[in-house]
Amino acid sequence: MSDEHADANGGARRNDFERVLTTVRERVDPDAEERERLREVADRLTERAEAAATDLCPDADVLQVGSTARNTWISGDRDIDVFVRFPPELDRETLEQYGLEVGHATLPDGHEEYAEHPYVKGTVEGFDVDVVPCFRLESATEIRSAVDRTPFHTQYLEQRLDDDLAGDVRLAKQFLKGIGAYGSDLRTQGFSGYLTELLVCEYGGFRDLLEAAADWQPQVELDPEDHGERETASPSRNEEGGVADLPFDDPLVVIDPTDPERNVAAVCSAENVARFQHYAREFLAEPAVEFFEPADPEPLTESELQEHLEHRGTTPVAVRFDAPDLVEDQLYPQLQKSLAGITQGLDDRGFDVFRATTFADDTAVVFAELAVAERPSxxxxxxxxxxxxxxxxxxxxxxxxxxxxxxxxxxxxxxxxxxxREFTAAADFLESDRLFDVGLGAHIETVLEDEYEVLVGDEITGLLEEFGRELRTYFEPRP
Structure with a gap:
């Protein structure tokens, strides 16, 4: 290929890139009316919270945090986070009491939820509002709970995000949503909003971030404030159990600018780091709007499922039970632990797990596909x-x-x-008391002790009504 032809192709890709970004910006950038409406509601709630807080504690103050405070929210997002800061001299019990009183005064129709401590959540004019108490501290290294760190994040980024970078953050967030890697919840284990903002700031824009990610070689280490290794940081441990050379052993390490002992990307799985790399390369090679559009697969049909099973020649098994009444960040770690325990139990007995996953809605499922379903006596x-x-x-x-x-x-x-042999069929093991010898999540073990069902082979068609989309994703995987 001639240099002229290569330059022409490069120029065409750059033009395509900019055209796609222009289209996506029109979708993700809030317009003036949406911004003004959010500002009016946020200001009114902040004033209401401040009045209630200072009545209880004259030294309290209130600030808006999160993406709507940092101008990095995507059009259509409806979240307003109001943080009520109390002086550090206040004891934890009083902070929680005052926090709930302020929350209910701010959101009369709100309800209480609990993270590390209780807070009030409600809806005002279509906006989802959280009123969260925290301590007002001098440094994020002094935090008493995770929420104490949030105001420092907002203050740090407000000083570094101009309008152009904020716009690029919105693009990066939508891209990560489109590829299924956005969200720091323990179900997704992806990129949080704060992590995305730091990455865009660190690399100087959305395109620069993509180009860097395409060439990442884990372990990727970023230290925006050049904290370096601190003696107070808790070292990770390597596979042999010894202390590793680095303070963190995650595939992506972004040292929190406000707290050198914390990796902002700690929750981000190796799979999602690799997924971001894959789609960064794909998008740079052939830009398209579709990368920014989250997949919403149609449920798998029974005939399609049967076709997959016949073609693959494997034996699917599923353990299905009522999902424990837990928030997702408690449920999914227990599901993952149970998945690991059950698949190990199947492997140890010679049933050769080919691939496995877990689903949850009203019921929950540990699903495994076996290369070997029956063994000799x-x-x-x-x-x-x-x-x-x-x-x-x-x-x-x-x-x-x-x-x-x-x-x-x-x-x-x-x-x-x-x-x-103790069990010649996988189903016999799954239906036996020996299932409880494997590592299970505590709440899931309790549910299983009460009741569960085992589905084998064609019986998994019974999962289609509730988990048709998840089964399509499983049998028709993409990066």
């Missing part, structure tokens, strides 16, 4: 080498008089026996 059990005294003799004596065991006999230099 006997299994091979190797003992120690014959020349190892004590252990070898103990193994031999344990099976020598077992009428149901084949052997012991010698293979190479060690004793071997073939003994009766």
């Amino acid at each position: 006997v299994e091979r059990h190797e003992g120690p080498p014959v020349h190892v005294p004590g252990h070898a003799e103990g193994f031999y004596d344990a099976y020598a008089d077992d009428p149901e065991a084949y052997g012991p006999f010698i293979a190479d230099d060690r004793y071997v026996t073939e003994r009766e």
Whole structure:
């Protein structure tokens, strides 16, 4: 390819890139009317909260935080976060009491929710509003709960985000939403709003961020304020259990500018870092609006499911139960722990888990696809080498008089026996009490002890009504 042709192609891609961004900006940038409406509601709520707070505690103050305060909110987002700061001399119990009183005074129709401590949530003129109490501290390193850190984030970014960078943040957020990697909840394990803002600031814009991400080589380390390693930071540990050289061992490390002991990207999974890299490369190569549009797959039909199963030749199994009454950030870690425990239990018994996942709505499902669903009635059990005294003799004596065991006999230099297998079918294991020997989430174990069902093969069509979209995503995966 000639240099002229390469330059022409590069110029065409740049033009396509800008055309796509212009289209997306029209969708994600709030217009003047939307901004004014949000500002009016936010100001009114802030004044109301401040009046109630200073009546209780003259030293209290109120500020708006989050994306709507930093001008990085996407058109159509309806979140207003009002933080009520109390002096650090106040004890935790009083802060919680005052916080709820201010919350109810600000949102008379609101209801109480609980994160690290209670707060009030409600709706005002179509906006979702949180009124959250916290301590007013000198430094984010002095925090007593995670919410105490939020005002420092807002103050830091307000000084660094101009209108152009804020616009690029909106593009980056929408891109991450489009590829399914946005959100720091423990279900998504993706990029938080604050992390996205820091990345755009660090690289100087949306395109610069994409170009950098396309070439990332994990571990990626960013330290916006050049904090460097601090002796007070808690080191990560490597696989051998020793202290690692770095204070964090996550694939993406972005040191919080307001707190050097915290990795802002800690919740971001390796999968989502890789997903961002993949789509950054794809978009830079062929820009298209579709990258900014979240996938909303149609539910998988029964005939499509049957076609997938017939083509793949695997055996699907599912453990289905009533979802525990937990918020998602409590539920999904327990689902992941249960998924890991159940799949390990299946693998340990020779059923060879091919791929597995978990879904949740009104019910919850641990779903596994097995390469092997049935095993022979006997299994091979190797003992120690014959020349190892004590252990070898103990193994031999344990099976020598077992009428149901084949052997012991010698293979190479060690004793071997073939003994009766405990479970010849995966479903038998899943329906047995031995399921409770694997690592399960505490609340999920309690639910399973009450009742659950096991679905095998074609029986998983029973999941389609509730989880048709999730099953399409599973059987028709994309990066």
